[in-house]
Amino acid sequence: MIKHVKNILKIFVGDLKHIFSNPVATLIAFGLTLIPALYAWFNIAASWDPYANTKGLKVAVVNLDEGASIDSIFDSDIDDSAINIGEMILDELRKNDKIGWQFVDKEEAMDGVESGKYYAAVVVPEDFSTKISSVLTSHIERPVLQYYVNEKKNAVATKITDKGVASVQQQINETFISSASKVMGKLVNGYSDDWSTRKDTDRGDAISALNEIKDSLNQLTDTIGILKGTLRTVNSLNDGVKGTLPDVNKMITSGEDTAQSARTLVDSTRGMSDIVTQGVDDTLDQITQTEETIYETFNVLGNISDTSADAAINTIKAMESMTSAMITQLNSFGKLLNDINSKLPIKLTDVTQIQQQLGAAVKQQQDLLVKLQSAEKTVKETRRLPNDMKDDIGDSLSLAYNTISDINNFYKGKVEVPLKDSLDKTYDALGTTAGALGSIGNLVGQIDTTLTSVNTSSQSLIEALDSSLNLINKSQERVDDMIEDVNKIADNKQLNKIMDIMKNDPERFSDFMMKPTDMQTNKIYPVENYGSAMAPFYTILAIWVGGLILVALLKTKVEPSRAEGLKLYETYFGRYLTFMLLGIFQALVVSLGDLYMLKIQCVEPGKFVLAAVIASIIFTNITYSMTVSFGDVGKAIVVVFMVIQVAGSGGTFPIQVTPKFFQMVNPLLPFTHLINAMRECVAGLYGNAYWIDIRNVLVYIPLSLLVGIVLRKKVLEINEFFEEKLSQTGIM
Structure with a gap:
């Protein structure tokens, strides 16, 4: 047993000597540890707080409303009964800097939406106030706020403008209820x-x-x-x-x-x-x-x-x-x-x-x-x-x-x-x-x-x-x-x-009717910003990308001269330790950078780093095993597996809104459990949820060892056949 361990360590130590004795190799190794971190940091920084910067989204607003009088509906003589919902909308939007509202005429608004100058346009028609006031009569007509949106320009931007227009609609409802209630109150x-x-x-x-x-x-x-x-x-x-x-x-x-x-x-x-x-x-x-x-x-x-x-x-x-x-x-x-x-x-x-x-x-x-x-x-x-x-x-x-x-x-x-x-x-x-x-x-x-x-x-x-x-x-x-x-x-x-x-x-009556209830939001696990909320997903994804880079640039097989007389599993573990060490360095760089350079919110920083290290050990083992057993085909399988995990792990959208296939595979993906474990660290722990997620993901280690050691023997000849045929092309 000791002999086998010595053989494994011999390969591992030899790899380290070869790396650090060669300045170019050392530089490449340093780059390998930094590149995944850059991938995570740029994505986290880019999505740090996008909803606080929506004022750059230009939305045209056109007011054609001619106004109405609630006073005439009640056949009374009351002050402040005239309303113009269109003017009220403009007044409120001028105070609202969450979206870049542009107050223009209808022709310019429509041309701007079609050309992409504006993401959307809101048009208040001439009879808007009259129709909304009809609720106080026996002949009710529902007013229509015209909303034009250019969905070609950007998929996410239109969703943000949708929310902005929805807030306009809410403001209209509240304003009208306030005006009508004031008159009725008098x-x-x-x-x-x-x-x-x-x-x-x-x-x-x-x-x-x-x-x-x-x-x-x-x-x-x-x-x-x-x-x-x-x-x-x-x-x-x-x-x-x-x-x-x-x-x-x-x-x-x-x-x-x-x-x-x-x-x-x-x-x-x-x-x-x-x-x-x-x-x-x-x-x-x-x-x-x-x-x-x-x-x-x-x-x-x-x-x-x-x-x-x-x-x-x-x-x-x-x-x-x-x-x-x-x-x-x-x-x-x-x-x-x-x-x-x-x-x-x-x-x-x-x-x-x-x-x-x-x-x-x-x-x-x-x-x-x-x-x-x-x-x-x-x-x-x-x-x-x-x-x-x-x-x-x-x-x-x-x-x-x-x-x-x-x-x-x-x-x-x-x-x-x-x-x-x-x-x-x-x-x-x-x-x-x-x-x-x-x-x-x-x-x-x-x-x-x-x-x-x-x-x-x-x-x-x-x-x-x-x-x-x-x-x-x-x-x-x-x-x-x-x-x-x-x-x-x-x-x-x-x-x-x-x-x-x-x-x-x-006045008090109209204020109450405008907003009869207040919403008190109690955040159970508050997260300071969107970047911190997305950090678990981008960090785990970067660690997987780091494993892919390692198998793409480093050799997974030990040279024949060094592998002579060694068991297959000895060469497997000897070279894997090198991959694992570099992977751990990648995980430490990206996780510590998240915490102390980007300063993401993290309630449990120690467990956050631990989850990153465990993720790296598992991911490098999976990518290494697939590559050492199946060669380039294994690399392709690893890439496909990553794509499935990006879509099916629930890292961006709730898994419940994704197609049925991704909901089915979600519990089987390592991304799912590792992202959840990191979310526990970012926002706060719930019971043993963190350790349960870590336990669930550890099951992939024996599976990848099975592929890298047991299946490798059975597919070795097939793999050599594929490599020979690919080399004959002179391209692959």
């Missing part, structure tokens, strides 16, 4: 002040208005009672007149004083014309009063909120009930007029016209009923009544009220007097023909039919009035409920608390 602040000072006054006004509606409903109830009494009187008179008709027939049959009896009949019914026309007049007045009550009830609604929604629903239901009663009354009234007009000797054309007006009024009431039912459903679902729906109902009520008023005026102006005259003339005609017995018989039948028809129409109207009276009673109950709800709203503790909150300072 509005709600003023409203809360009004609520505090006018709460009791408004409650009194609302209750007073509801009491007025209640009084109107009471008056309407009284009017309906009077009208019902009038109609019953008409029916009683009709029944009395009809009771005399059989006696008249007997008088005609017996021939006893026929003319005088006919005159008596006519005189006894002559007062009917006044009663009928007055009854029609009273009916129209009652219909008009009902429409006024519906309109007044609607005006009590006001603005509906969560707390007043239930009361509003009751109000709308009351309006629906009264509207249904109105439709019934209009239909009954139209039938009454038609029955009276059909019995007149000469029909009144104006009655036909008023019938058409009544038909239009019924259609309007039916449309109004549909809108009220839709409003009730909306309030139940949303606890709100949209302004457009409320305005539509108000317009329908105004139209319906005007139509009823027109019918009333038309009747009193053109129908009432002609109707009374026509009835009077009918009785006069009956008087002049009292002597004609044959005619009087026909007249008696006509009077009987007319009175029966009037009785039927009057009874239908009485029934309609009874239905209306029931609905009005229900409406009165709902008005009482509404008065109770108004009192509850004014005394509601939660609502009063909300109003107190709304008194907050609008």
Whole structure:
């Protein structure tokens, strides 16, 4: 055993003598230890803090925004409500020196991006402020910030400019939220002040208005009672007149004083014309009063909120009930007029016209009923009544009220007097023909039919009035409920608390809404700069490159004269010690240079240097074994292995974002574990993670020894064959 060790050391010591006895060889050896370090140092220094020097990246900014006014959206008069997002962007970017913002016109910006003068361009369109303000309206349009980027110029630069533009977008969002919140804060602040000072006054006004509606409903109830009494009187008179008709027939049959009896009949019914026309007049007045009550009830609604929604629903239901009663009354009234007009000797054309007006009024009431039912459903679902729906109902009520008023005026102006005259003339005609017995018989039948028809129409109207009276009673109950709800709203503790909150300072409110949360970053393993974070990757890569340089410039095989009589493994270890020593020097130079020349952050410098030395021992063993066993083919394999490790070790990008192949091979690569071990040294140790990574990478030593000693014997002849063929080319 001692003999084998002596043979190994003999080769190793001989190599050192040959190197240091030759000045050129010594210089080359010195260069071999320095070149890998230069590779690492230049890369680490170049990436020391790139994100602190992004102001050299030129990005064009174009503002075409014409601005907007939040004030007009709220229909108020508040200072500082005009916004121009484009100008705000420019103001903020002038303060931002992280990127080289260039403020130019659109033509220059687009030409600069295409030519490569600018990495990117941001264009704020003309309607940007208008569209972003539309979020405060019912018609929302999303604004679009135009971003043009030249991805050909540099792959990483565009990612940095993307982040810069994303920060611009964030600034836009915060600025708009701040402006809108400030205006809304002033509005709600003023409203809360009004609520505090006018709460009791408004409650009194609302209750007073509801009491007025209640009084109107009471008056309407009284009017309906009077009208019902009038109609019953008409029916009683009709029944009395009809009771005399059989006696008249007997008088005609017996021939006893026929003319005088006919005159008596006519005189006894002559007062009917006044009663009928007055009854029609009273009916129209009652219909008009009902429409006024519906309109007044609607005006009590006001603005509906969560707390007043239930009361509003009751109000709308009351309006629906009264509207249904109105439709019934209009239909009954139209039938009454038609029955009276059909019995007149000469029909009144104006009655036909008023019938058409009544038909239009019924259609309007039916449309109004549909809108009220839709409003009730909306309030139940949303606890709100949209302004457009409320305005539509108000317009329908105004139209319906005007139509009823027109019918009333038309009747009193053109129908009432002609109707009374026509009835009077009918009785006069009956008087002049009292002597004609044959005619009087026909007249008696006509009077009987007319009175029966009037009785039927009057009874239908009485029934309609009874239905209306029931609905009005229900409406009165709902008005009482509404008065109770108004009192509850004014005394509601939660609502009063909300109003107190709304008194907050609008400036503080807008500042909070602009940035409602703060992010507190707690760095678990803080790293001072990007160069320190990348030092493990570039250091490990440089050590591998150092191993490649060694096998490229130094001979891996011992000269035959020195290897004569030695075992294969003795020559293997004898020459490997030289490679290992130079590799250790490479690792010491690069790691100590990282620490004390570049001054990278390193919490555990001793372990950092140890990891570099272990990496060098393993890497030189791998490269040496592959080269000594496979020659130039082995060198090529080592280069390919390095390329795979650069991509699959997670040294630059997180391994999770790489293709599936690299994620699979990642745990099998020595780079992975050695980079992780050095990261532990740079940022801080976690448990035994450092030693676990070192343990994992040591498994490559027996594997490389297997290749360099065991497999070497089996592939020796193949390797010699390849070398002979390559030498025959005269080039390789």
